[in-house]
Amino acid sequence: MEGMKWRRTPNEGGEPSYAPSEREIAGGETSDTPQNETEGGKEIQVTIDPDLLDCSICFQPLCSPVNQCEHGHVACHSCWSKLQQKCHVCRAPVVSRSIALEKILESVHIPCTYAHLGCRKSVSYSQRQVHTDMCEFGLSLCPIPGCAHKASSGEWWEHFLEDHLDPSSYYSYGQSIGILLNEEDLYYALFGPGDDLFLLVKESIPNVGIALSLYYIDLPHRDQNVFPYELKELKYQTTGTTPKKRRGKLYQIPDFL
Known part of the structure; x- marks a missing residue:
């Protein structure tokens, strides 16, 4: 389980958009405060099973575009292409993008893997491995x-x-x-x-x-x-x-x- 951060901000049409927030995390720990006021919106601290944000076929982090079959099963774009746009669970055709899940993925930020060594960056969940490979605090x-x-x-x-x-x-x-x-x-x-x-x-x-x-x-x-x-x-x-x-x-x- 990992502590993750969502930020809810209003856009021009009054609809909520989920944009990545910027913050610094010291020591690899998230704040115990459940909700904080920020400029233009609110931030909430949540705990979520990270497996829910991974592709159910290749187990890599999901990233846009995220497509789903007519029954709501999702996988990454690469895996759908290999399956010829047929669902690996129910064999139904892949019919649409999961916009709601894409917005969640864009909003989820987690502490760097090397937070315990001093890195204070909060990184996008889908890009965490890219940051880990380049982090100045890495081994x-x-x-x-x-x-x-x-x-x-x-x-x-x-x-x-x-x-x-x-x-x-x-x-x-x-x-x-x-x-x-x-x-x-x-x-x-x-x-x-x-x-x-x-x-x-x-x-x-x-x-x-x-x-x-x-x-x-x-x-x-x-x-x-x-x-x-x-x-x-x-x-x-x-x-x-x-x-x-x-x-x-x-x-x-x-x-x-």
């Missing part, structure tokens, strides 16, 4: 080759201390440090202040040479949007910036030697 795979560990923002420092400490160095912002990558080294961990963590990954590319990829793995306490860096190798030099687009994800800056 990321460790970039170390052969490591299957997954973690979210704020958890990487401990993982690297336990499993990827060698080779590594501690750094301070605004100061240069020397890094020696031996031939057998595939990565180099950089532990910074405030649990900040960067990673230099080495990869051999056929017919090109050695590629160095700079990741920021975890910056849980920093608000900067750009991090200047400079890499030097003998007479080779490269400079650039690392944009911070999301917290808790891995962003790659490739440089070729």
